[in-house]
Amino acid sequence: MRSNTLAVAAKLTSLAVAMALLSGCETTNSIPYKASTENVLTIQSKLKEQGKQLRLGEISLAAGVNESPVCRLNGPIRVNPGKTPTQYIQSAFQEELFMAGVYSLDSNNIVSGQVTELSFSSVSPASWSISMQVSSNNSSGYSVTVNYPFDTSWTAYSACKNVADAYGPAVQMLIKEVVNNPGFDALIQ
Template sequence: MKNGKYGVVAGACVVAVLLAGCETTNSFPYKASTENVIAIQQNLQAKKVSVADIQLAPGVDESPLCRLNGPVKVAPGKTIPQYVKEAFEEELFMAQAYDVKGPAIQGRIEELSFSSVSPANWTIRMFVKSPSSPGYEVSVKYPFDTSWTAMSACKNVADAFGPAVQSLLKQAVTNPQFSALAGK
């Protein structure tokens, strides 16, 4: 009888360890937004810009953990600033407004967080500027569906990052000060 109890306890421990293991969650590759591309074309009116490296403000966590499930990785092999920079470049390129020699838009992510419980959302705040403009701040609180289980909820967090960045970039390119980033 004693051995039977120890077997059940040992089995329960093994199951608990397996369920508590870390799992990295990756998002989908970024896809440019037609709405953002049109806004860029309308606001820059044939001016061209480039994108400098996007920075993280001090204290902003680049690898946030999701429900003890492990870190949320926005793209395999890329950091969050790289992902945002490449997303911005893709939007500008699709709008035919990207020139590697153009004025460089600089960005600094001031806030980056998410909630994987209802109401689930990504909160991203970024300051943008260029040599031609002192810049401005944009922010988004992007809602998404969540799930009761950690694995599904964390997958939803990762999957919602691309659309959250699209929404953030929409705030940047539709801002009345956006054209000033490209200079005169």
């Protein structure tokens, strides 16, 4: 009887150790941001041809929005090593403006944003949902929302890697919505 109890206890201990090893957290990083040619051309056509420049203010996070989402208990999604999702959006937007030749630290036109939604689904249909309120010192601005779909996977690691990899294209789509909005011209005088 005692050997049976010890055998069951040993099996349960082995099972617990195996489960702990298999369920450990993994941090998933995305690929670096790449400026969108379409966004750069749109910004150039709206601002550069008119001789307008701007600088980017802060891209902040609205109260209650989670900036460290966890994917399938696999660990947090890191959109870029060392950057929060809002810092990533700010760097991406700045890169697009710089590539368009309209970014100036001396500009009186200061465009800012506040991320009001930042969420994803890693199960089918997988997608990123990002909403942002955009404003400037010249205009109270407007809101944009994107829902960027992407492929998912059955395994947690692959699905969460897809979530991280899809963040860059989702941000490209967000910036596209910002610069194509009819209110964009009112942000810059």
